[in-house]
């Protein structure tokens with residue numbers, strides 16, 4: 001069973017690609033929607049939240065957790081790998097940022113632009129990973145904090161979305177490749193295609209990350225074995241809202257969403273005692 005972790009809804013766009021690439025594998029998705037968005041939070045809080053969520057997925061029986069969230073992949077992946085997946089450990093943690101950097105370096109002719117959350121941008125991780133692969137590539141990045149909320153509102157096909165994307169893209173002049181460094185942006189792909197200059201290649205890390213995961217599983221036999229393609233979805237926010245809005249991100253109907261209670265900042269095993277919130281509809 002493969003665990004997939006995200007701050008909320010956006011990682012469902014990554015889960016969609018993982019399920020396409022690995023249809024036989026059972027997966028458990030944990031969306032921390034009650035504490036999302038993560039993109040403007042401080043690093044210590046993100047380390048704490050990510051530890052709690054990854055531990056929860058391990059306790060559900062996953063030996064491999066894929067961090068679908070760009071913010072957590074950029075800020076906390078090394079920390080999570082060192083804490084849980086050191087040499088000899090049976091537990092593994094993979095992320096989305098290294099595949100994203102690899103793909104950007106493969107397709108660019110010299111100048112990569114990145115749009116992402118404020119925390120992803122300030123981490124500098126995408127820049128570092130791209131330069132590890134090719135130090136001559138120029139990288140320009142811009143925080144785009146309005147885009148995830150626009151997608152959450154379901155306003156992908158609106159003048160607000162087009163204006164916001166156009167203004168962010170205008171701050172990245174001269175790029176030949178645009179890395180979509182946030183889980184929500186694949187839903188804005190039609191708008192990005194309209195707005196970017198002809199010849200700019202759009203990079204969505206998720207399909208490539210899914211192909212890299214197929215390779216990784218072949219090189220690590222026994223970590224996760226094919227099952228029946230079953231899917232469980234857990235969230236810390238409102239499970240009814242999560243099921244209602246999640247389908248737009250996953251591209252298919254969600255199964256019944258299981259709630260995870262949060263008590264004094266920790267994830268609890270008991271059912272929620274009060275009415276939980278959630279990112280799309282609070």
Ligand code: DGL
Nearest residue numbers: 007037038039070071183
């Ligand atoms: N999942 C986050 C990411 O990819 C976006 C949403 C959030 O800020 O929580 O960075």
